Amino acid sequence: MATKGWYWQLEPAKSALARYSSLKDPPPCPKCCLAAGFAKDSNGTGRNTNGCFRCKACKLKLRAKDFWSEVLKLPLDALPPRELPQDAGKLDTL
Numbered sequence: 032m033a034t035k036g037w038y039w040q041l042e043p044a045k046s047a048l049a050r051y052s053s054l055k056d057p058p059p060c061p062k063c064c065l066a067a068g069f070a071k072d073s074n075g076t077g078r079n080t081n082g083c084f085r086c087k088a089c090k091l092k093l094r095a096k097d098f099w100s101e102v103l104k105l106p107l108d109a110l111p112p113r114e115l116p117q118d119a120g121k122l123d124t125l
């Protein structure tokens with residue numbers, strides 16, 4: 032049985048979430064410009080699931096990579112490369 036939200040253990044979702052969690056105030060959304068905060072969401076199914084962020088105001092869904100550059104305004108070269116479930120040993124049973 033896969034752990035719910037296992038994809039948040041994989042990069043780049045992991046780093047994006049860690050960075051977002053460390054912020055005192057949520058950054059504004061690139062679409063609606065409101066700082067309503069972002070909810071954890073996902074894209075895809077099964078092993079291809081990726082962690083995404085969803086704006087609580089306009090429901091804009093952003094991939095971790097886009098969230099990193101467009102919302103957190105961080106350089107993409109500072110983002111760790113994408114990890115797949117098979118890269119994480121503990122996820123072998125997925």
Ligand SMILES: [Zn+2]
Nearest residue numbers: 060063086089
């Ligand atoms: Zn928004």
